Amino acid sequence: MRDFFLTDEDRAFRAEIRDFLGRELAPRADKIERDEDWEAVKQVVRALGEAGYMKLMFRDLYDGPLGQPGLTHATILSEEAAYLNYAFETTIATALSCAYPLHSKATSAIRERYLTPILEGTAIGSICMTEPDVGSDSAAMKTRIRFDEKTREWVIDGFKRYISNATKSDVYIVWGISDPDVAPQKGMSAVAVPADTPGLSFPRTYDFMGRRGCVVGEVTLEGVRVPEENLLGAPGQGFRIMLGAFNFERVILGGSGLGVARSAFDIAKAHAETRTAFGQKLGQKQLIWDMVAEMSWRIDAAELLTYRAAKMYDAGMDGKELMREAAQAKLVSTETAVFCSDRTVQIMGGDGITRQFGRAEQIYRDARALPIVGGTSEMAKYLIAAREMPSVKPNL
Structure with missing residues (x-):
């Protein structure tokens, strides 16, 4: 079973948000990708706000059914959105990254002026x-x-x-x-x-x-x-505010990477299970099931690291005590997205690099940004090493 760190309530929320995005985002995902339709993006953002999902990170403002909403649920939202369309997920993740310091550091007047509309889905x-x-x-x-x-x-x-x-x-x-x-x-x-x-x-x-x-x-x-x-x-205090935002952003990016990786993996499995080559299903061939097996364990590792970090944050950990775990989540999930999107294209062959045969080529293009945005993979490794060897300052 996947989602080892999630509770039954978390799993129920995943099913709920998956159903919601299936109604609101999935029908518009192609317009966002093909036409770069900003109005389609705004419509889904507005729907998320009206449903209260933009408030998941802010327990004092959230008024939904979850007992303890938090980063875990915001990460699930990002994962499920990125599964359908990573460009859209980037838009809401950025809006939440803006909302985060507004909520924790702005005056009440500024919060009301700028934070409230973002969480209601009427502003970006x-x-x-x-x-x-x-x-x-x-x-x-x-x-x-x-x-x-x-x-x-x-x-x-x-x-x-x-x-x-x-x-x-x-x-x-x-x-x-x-x-x-x-x-x-x-x-x-x-x-x-x-x-x-x-x-x-x-x-x-x-x-x-x-x-x-x-x-x-x-x-x-x-x-x-x-x-x-x-x-x-x-x-x-700007640098301190920035560091807090980085932990939040890296865990969210862990969810983004997971969503993109899962989307690629599902396409690869479906192709390997149905495509026939040399008289056999493609998935029966050693080179193919080797790729499928590696995608599987990489996704599990990424999921464990991402939701460990999210649960730690929700338990009250942040700053330097979360820096290593957040960096690991971001590093492994985003690199997994690149690996899975690349292997999916390889498994599909010519179909994988052609728009007419599905989303594999889109996911391949989308995934490449993940190890760069929100701090590169190299920076994540620096942060991990710095925490593992506190007496030695790694040379950037």
């Missing part, structure tokens, strides 16, 4: 960290956030790229250096920037090989001004 959010010279090395951030004492406003200047939901979001959480005279880890802050703020612009969106329908682009901030209350937490 983005997080703005990555820059041309800043990926995993967030301490090298060049975006500047200064406080104008006269107007009591935060002024932001900078350039961000690879921002999911860029041009489509209603609010952007922007990280930047607010005190350049101290170490970046102590001088970084985060602010909420509404989409209609003067000085906020979007130079271009990117054309990716996969994740069609997920809008990703660049964000420029030139003299952007937001009220004092738009600061998240206190000045200089």
